Amino acid sequence: MWKTITKFFKDCMTEQxxxxxxxxxxxxxxxxATSIxxxxxxxxxxxxxxxxAWDMKSFAIAFGGMMTGISVLAGTVAFKVKTENAGAPQ
Known part of the structure; x- marks a missing residue:
């Protein structure tokens, strides 16, 4: 299980x-991993x-803002992956 978790995080943080x-x-x-x-x-x-008092509207707005930022980050990483040279010989 620990090997799977470390492989997942390594795949998330390394390039192609x-x-x-x-x-x-x-x-x-x-x-x-820390903010959410x-x-x-x-x-x-x-x-x-x-x-x-817990204000559901404020919670939703703030959480939505955080998720929007993470979505933008994921989109830019996905765009970066498409522009990388995956199998370029060294």
């Missing part, structure tokens, strides 16, 4: 050759603590 790491992808994975659980966790904590 599977060896060279792309800083753009590393930043995107890092931001996605933090956002949801702090929302739950805020509601459980009871110091503020």
């Amino acid at each position: 050759d599977g060896q060279s790491y792309c800083p753009f992808r590393i930043a995107g994975c890092g931001l996605s 659980p933090t956002f949801i966790g702090l929302t739950i904590w805020s509601v459980m603590k009871g110091n503020q």
Whole structure:
């Protein structure tokens, strides 16, 4: 199981050759992997603590904004993959 998880993350962060790491992808994975659980966790904590009412509209707008940013990141990575030379001989 651990091997599958590490292979998945390596595939997400490397270019088509599977060896060279792309800083753009590393930043995107890092931001996605930390921001989404933090956002949801702090929302739950805020509601459980009871110091503020949970506003579903504000939550949806903020979460939608985060997902839009991640979608734009995924689209640019997909475009970058199409422009890379996958099998170019060295």
